[in-house]
Amino acid sequence: MTTDPSFSIPRRPRRRFxxxxxxxxxxxxxFELRPDADLSTSDLAGVVADILADGPYRYGDFHDLPMPLWLVRDEGTADVFRVAVRDGTVRLHVLPTTEPPGLRRFYERLCARDSDRSWRVERFVDEG
Structure with a gap:
């Protein structure tokens, strides 16, 4: 496992209607979480689905999309964020009220679930 990322959130998305x-x-x-070895989309989606099923998450998935995507609420931190699997990565999308603890806990569970693998975390900021 690499050094723990901070999951600081420099830019929150703004909702428009x-x-x-x-x-x-x-x-x-x-935040893009990339394993040190290539995994298929279905394998990564299976790992994410197992983490969500083990809790403490409330979640729903979107069936009609070209990639696995869930809206997730961590019941321990009350943080809500989206989780997507795409191009060999697990992506955590910050929503307007997301805080770092929920993202960090998901990352820690991912590392614990797949302890033979290390994960690199990259943060991308869209200034919009």
Missing amino acids: PHGSGVEYEGGTE
Whole structure:
């Protein structure tokens, strides 16, 4: 396991509600968790699904998308964020009220679930 990332959130997304088209987000922060060895999308999605099923999460997935995506609430921290699996990575998308503890706990559970592997964390900030 690498040194623990801070999961600090320098830019939160802003919600917009354009007339007739739901919700959109402007700007934000995303954390990309990449394993040290390649895993298939289905293997990574299985690891994420197992972590979510073990709790303390309440979650829902989106079935009609080209990638696995969940809306997640950590019941221990009350943090809500999105988790996506794409291009060999697990991506944690910050929402307007997400705080670092929920992201950190998910990362710690991921590392514990797959302890033979190390994970690199990169933070991406969209200034919107």
